[in-house]
Amino acid sequence: MGIFDRFKKKFKPEKTAEDLPSAEQQSENLDDGLISIDEFEQWEQEQITYKFKAGLEKSREKFQAEINQLMSMYRKVDEDFFEALEEILIGADVGFNTVLELTDELRQEAKLKNITETEDLKETIVEKMVEIYNRNDELPESVHIEEDGLTVILVVGVNGVGKTTSIGKLAHKYKNEGKSVMLAAGDTFRAGAINQLQIWGDRVGADVIRQAEGSDPAAVMYDAVNAAKKRGTDILICDTAGRLQNKGNLMNELGKMKKVIQKVVPEAPHEVLLTLDATTGQNALIQAKSFQEVTDVTGIVLTKLDGTAKGGIVLAIKNELGIPVKFVGLGEQLDDLQEFDAESYVYGLFADMIHQSDELDDAAAEAVDKDD
Numbered sequence: 001m002g003i004f005d006r007f008k009k010k011f012k013p014e015k016t017a018e019d020l021p022s023a024e025q026q027s028e029n030l031d032d033g034l035i036s037i038d039e040f041e042q043w044e045q046e047q048i049t050y051k052f053k054a055g056l057e058k059s060r061e062k063f064q065a066e067i068n069q070l071m072s073m074y075r076k077v078d079e080d081f082f083e084a085l086e087e088i089l090i091g092a093d094v095g096f097n098t099v100l101e102l103t104d105e106l107r108q109e110a111k112l113k114n115i116t117e118t119e120d121l122k123e124t125i126v127e128k129m130v131e132i133y134n135r136n137d138e139l140p141e142s143v144h145i146e147e148d149g150l151t152v153i154l155v156v157g158v159n160g161v162g163k164t165t166s167i168g169k170l171a172h173k174y175k176n177e178g179k180s181v182m183l184a185a186g187d188t189f190r191a192g193a194i195n196q197l198q199i200w201g202d203r204v205g206a207d208v209i210r211q212a213e214g215s216d217p218a219a220v221m222y223d224a225v226n227a228a229k230k231r232g233t234d235i236l237i238c239d240t241a242g243r244l245q246n247k248g249n250l251m252n253e254l255g256k257m258k259k260v261i262q263k264v265v266p267e268a269p270h271e272v273l274l275t276l277d278a279t280t281g282q283n284a285l286i287q288a289k290s291f292q293e294v295t296d297v298t299g300i301v302l303t304k305l306d307g308t309a310k311g312g313i314v315l316a317i318k319n320e321l322g323i324p325v326k327f328v329g330l331g332e333q334l335d336d337l338q339e340f341d342a343e344s345y346v347y348g349l350f351a352d353m354i355h356q357s358d359e360l361d362d363a364a365a366e367a368v369d370k371d372d
């Protein structure tokens with residue numbers, strides 16, 4: 001079954017996450033035996049996918065309009081068509097090298113399958129995008145959480161990308177999963193940063209370990225990791241200041257924090273999550289490269305995907321940096337930080353196109369009926 005048919009079977013075009021039963025309701029239903037585990041998992045997948053679809057609305061609308069225009073301008077698959085397609089993809093922040101890889105493979109595929117009408121290439125474009133995304137499969141996609149014992153997550157990134165907000169959302173997520181969470185206010189540099197984290201901590205019910213503004217972030221980490229260890233906390237999430245202007249300083253600061261943490265938990269930090277703002281496009285890629293030079297980044301939190309029409313940046317990050325996107329920010333609500341899911345992402349980008357092909361199929365079937 002092609003990817004379009006698979007999606008059409010699974011998801012309804014008019015549905016949103018709000019149409020589905022709530023998490024509380026569904027957990028109750030499961031406990032009461034009203035639904036099976038399979039049904040629960042299916043609901044979970046549906047909910048995630050519709051959240052991606054809502055968060056990717058801007059990107060989807062732009063992509064859809066441009067692809068439609070492309071298909072009506074170029075009906076035959078030829079070099080002009082591929083060049084125009086390349087332009088659209090680069091405009092969607094897919095990333096230069098990834099775009100070339102994608103269109104090269106599309107050229108071959110078109111030849112191989114003898115596809116001459118651009119309309120017939122739509123599904124292959126989507127399939128190739130999924131394939132390219134899944135290519136570096138050895139990269140661990142899920143967050144490393146210790147079975148028992150403390151997990152330390154360090155959150156890094158420049159000012160304003162959404163670190164503190166994402167920490168609040170992450171804390172909320174892990175609390176909901178029944179874990180105890182503590183936050184460390186390691187951004188002692190920026191005025192108001194400590195209080196901002198405190199507000200999130202209060203909101204989600206997580207203790208915040210803090211010191212005065214201007215104090216040594218490594219000292220805050222030392223306090224926090226000791227407190228977390230003593231209280232038997234499951235997850236400690238550490239906020240940091242992202243001063244990329246001075247790489248040497250940043251490297252020293254992060255290095256010192258890590259050293260202090262490792263004195264208490266030798267295998268920590270279990271994750272170093274680099275937060276990037278999707279609306280900054282190529283600049284986000286440059287930031288990621290700089291951070292890779294100063295510390296071992298284990299995953300990306302890509303925020304504000306809801307605020308950009310250039311959602312292709314996910315592909316560029318994975319393919320051109322070799323760092324997995326572990327979380328995406330799809331809005332400003334507490335539950336708008338989602339674990340990255342390639343299928344939901346692709347559906348979110350192409351839902352209209354996928355269901356549009358449904359309408360075309362129906363119209364074609366009707367035409368055949370009339371002929372009979």
Ligand SMILES: Nc1nc2c(ncn2[C@@H]2O[C@H](COP(=O)(O)OP(=O)(O)O)[C@@H](O)[C@H]2O)c(=O)[nH]1
Pocket residue numbers: 157158159160161162163164165166275303304305306307328329330331332336
């Ligand atoms: N629309 C949207 N806004 C976000 C998202 N994540 C963060 N923000 C906003 O980005 C701004 C900066 O966030 P903040 O957490 O203070 O960034 P920090 O300086 O890296 O800690 C805030 O106004 C957040 O509400 C997201 O996924 N979607």
Ligand SMILES: [Mg+2]
Pocket residue numbers: 163164165187193196239
């Ligand atoms: Mg902050």
